[in-house]
Amino acid sequence: METLVFLFSFSALGILYAMNTIPEFQEPYVILATGVAVLVIVFLFYFIITRGNPPKDFLFFVFAVFSFTCVIDLISALEHDGIVSGFMEFYQKTGEPYLGSAYSIMMCYWDGIVHFIMYLVMISRITDRKAYRTPGLFWAGSLCANMSVFIVGIVAGKYGSEIHPAFWLNFLFLLMPVLGAITLFSRPKDRPLIGGYTATHAQSMKLIWRPTDLVLILLLIAAMAFTILRGLVALDSPIEVCSSYLKHYEPYLKDPVGYPRITMLHLLFYGLPLLGASVYGLLKPGCTWMSDWTLFLAGGMMQCQWAHIGGSLHHRTTAPFRIPNECFWLVLAANLVYAATPVLVAMRVNGNPHFFLKISPFPGQTGLPISEEKDTKYKDK
Numbered sequence: 001m002e003t004l005v006f007l008f009s010f011s012a013l014g015i016l017y018a019m020n021t022i023p024e025f026q027e028p029y030v031i032l033a034t035g036v037a038v039l040v041i042v043f044l045f046y047f048i049i050t051r052g053n054p055p056k057d058f059l060f061f062v063f064a065v066f067s068f069t070c071v072i073d074l075i076s077a078l079e080h081d082g083i084v085s086g087f088m089e090f091y092q093k094t095g096e097p098y099l100g101s102a103y104s105i106m107m108c109y110w111d112g113i114v115h116f117i118m119y120l121v122m123i124s125r126i127t128d129r130k131a132y133r134t135p136g137l138f139w140a141g142s143l144c145a146n147m148s149v150f151i152v153g154i155v156a157g158k159y160g161s162e163i164h165p166a167f168w169l170n171f172l173f174l175l176m177p178v179l180g181a182i183t184l185f186s187r188p189k190d191r192p193l194i195g196g197y198t199a200t201h202a203q204s205m206k207l208i209w210r211p212t213d214l215v216l217i218l219l220l221i222a223a224m225a226f227t228i229l230r231g232l233v234a235l236d237s238p239i240e241v242c243s244s245y246l247k248h249y250e251p252y253l254k255d256p257v258g259y260p261r262i263t264m265l266h267l268l269f270y271g272l273p274l275l276g277a278s279v280y281g282l283l284k285p286g287c288t289w290m291s292d293w294t295l296f297l298a299g300g301m302m303q304c305q306w307a308h309i310g311g312s313l314h315h316r317t318t319a320p321f322r323i324p325n326e327c328f329w330l331v332l333a334a335n336l337v338y339a340a341t342p343v344l345v346a347m348r349v350n351g352n353p354h355f356f357l358k359i360s361p362f363p364g365q366t367g368l369p370i371s372e373e374k375d376t377k378y379k380d381k
Contacts, residue, residue, distance in 0.1 A: 001050075001123055001124070001127040002120045002121075002123045002124040002127070004049075005046075005063075005064050005067050005119070005120060005123055006067070006120055008042075008045070008068070009067045009068045009070065009071045009116075010071055011068075012068055012069075012071040012072050012075070013071065013075065013087065015038060016072065016075060016087040016088060016091075017086065017087055019031075019034065019090060019091075020086060020087055020088065020089055020090050020091075025090070026090040026093075026094055027094065028094050028095075028164045028165045028166065029165050031090075031091070031094060031095050031164070031165065031166045032165035032166050032168065032169065035166060035169050036169070038068075039065060039068075039069075039172075042064070042065050042068045043061055043064075043065050046060075046061055046064045046065070047061065055126055055127070056129075057126050059122070059126070059136070059180055059183065060123060060126045060127075062176050062180065063119040063122050063123050063126075064119070064123060066115070066119055066173070066176070067116060067119040067120065067123070069111075069173075070111055070112050070115055070116035070119065071112065071116070073107075073108040073109075073111040073112040074108065074109070074111075074112025074113065074116070075087050075088060075112075076088050076091070076099050076105075076108050076112075077105045077106075077108035077109045077112060079092075080092070080099065080100050080105050080108075080316075081105065091166075094164055095164060095166045096164065096166050096167060097159065097162050097164075098153075098154050098157075098159035098162065098257075100316070101159070101257045101259065101311075101316065102257070102310070102311040102312075102314035102315075102316040102317040103153070103257060103259035103260065103307050103308070103310075103311035104150070104259070105310075105311075105314060105316065106306060106307045106310030106311050106314065107146060107150060107303075107307045109310070110142075110146070110303055110306050110307065111143075111146065114142070114303075115139065115142065115143065118135050118138070118139050119139075121135055122135055122136060122139070133184055133187070133189070133292075134295060134350065136180065136184045137181070137184055137185075137292055137295040137296045137299065138295050138296070138298060138299035138346075139177070139180070139299060140177045140178075140180045140181035140184060140296060140299065141181070141295065141296035141297060141298065141299030141300035141301075141303075142177075142299035142300060142302065142303040143173065143176075143177035143299075143303075144174070144177045144178060144181065144300060145266065145299070145300035145301070145303050145304050146303050146307075147170060147173050147174035147177070148174060148266060149259060149262050149263050149266055149304065149307075150170065150259070151170050151171070151174060152262045153257070153258045153259040153262040153263075154167065154170075154258075156258050156261075156262060157256065157257050157258020157259060157261075157262075158256045158257055158258060159257070159258070160258075181296065184292075185292060189288075189291070189292075198354050199354040199355070199357045199359055200359055201354075202285075202352075202354040202355045203285035203286065203354070203355055203359065207283065210355075212348060213282045213348070213355075216282060216341075216344060216345050216348060217279055217282050217283070219337070219341045219344070220275050220278055220279045220282075220341060220345065221279065222337075222341075223275055223338055223341045223342075224272060224275045224276060224279075226334065226338055227264075227267050227268055227271055227272045227275065228268065228272065229241070229242065229245060230245075230250070230253060230264045230267070230268075231264050231265060231267065231268025231269075231272070233245055233246050233250075233253050233254075233264065234253060234260075234261040234262075234264035234265050234268070235265070248324060248327065249323070249324070249327055249330075249331050250312070250323065250331060251320060251321050251322070251323075251324075252308075252311065252312040252317065252321045252322065252323065254321070255311075255317060255321045259307070259311065260308060260311065260312070263304050263307070263308050266304065267301070267304060270300075271297065271300065271301060271304075274293060274296075274297045275297070275342070277293065278290070278293075278294060278297070278342070278345050281294075281349070281356065282345075282355075285355055285356075285359075286356065286357065286358050286359065287356050288356060288357065288358060290349045290356045291349050291350050291353060291356060294342065294345050294346040294349045294350070295346050295350070297342045297345075297346070298342040298343045298345070298346040301338075301339060301341075301342045301343075302339055302342070302343060305335060305336075305338060305339035306339070308335070309332070309335050309336070309339070
């Protein structure tokens, strides 16, 4: 099924080419109506071909339809960068002109490559009746962050006066990952929630004997400080350190396009509490929620940082707002470490979950050796 989805998604090229060459399809309200019609037709296509063996998960149709739109986003980014032509000129003028900003171009690359791959993986797992909670939560965090920043940035930035009817299609792409996240969070976990001897041993160790966790906590604290600093810069704080950082390190935070400022505010108000919760989860044993929320946070912060770093380096960002040459590598390294930190935490939590399991003693455990083979685990009923 994933092969069919992959191939059918590229039929978007024909639709874009036809709309780009037929003037009647280039009116603002016609673009909106065509966009809605295409999404409905794509949904009906997958609904009809799966009638004989319907998927038991409604998110299959979300992933299949969104795979189609990923190709559109990829073509949009490639055309704005001058790599291809003849597909999206009409959309740049009367559809969504803000897609030509550096931030939006990088956002479209992320959707057209990273999200596209994730959709195919999750469709494959749904078709095979396998769990896909890990990529699903990463996707939900990524697309929620993507669309929330994108929509607010359009309204609050310099493109607020250039909103056309096609803008309203973006709310569908915000609603679906929210519903997807709610669905995935409410489902039973794929892994055991209760551990035995190995979990008991892991949770009895002091932080000093868990060097990986200690390093991750230090990275999380540094990420929290970095989040607060850039959030205050976005809020126009008069504190000297904020003014100095904006002037000498990341002037891109004040790019009039608006996306960098909205990104920092999202990270301040939503990312910061989750970073703090991750620190708590690495200190307090038995936080079973860590496996899900660290994936969600990793997806959101990775997407934000990809678009932010890429946008600050893109040629469409004017020179005054790019990273100054004298501190280029320092700022780039700080942003890369900042993006990698939640991913490393998610890998730690999901790769070795014993510290984050509940402990429930069983009769007869006394005296058994602490080993992976002897560990007793079962799912919470």
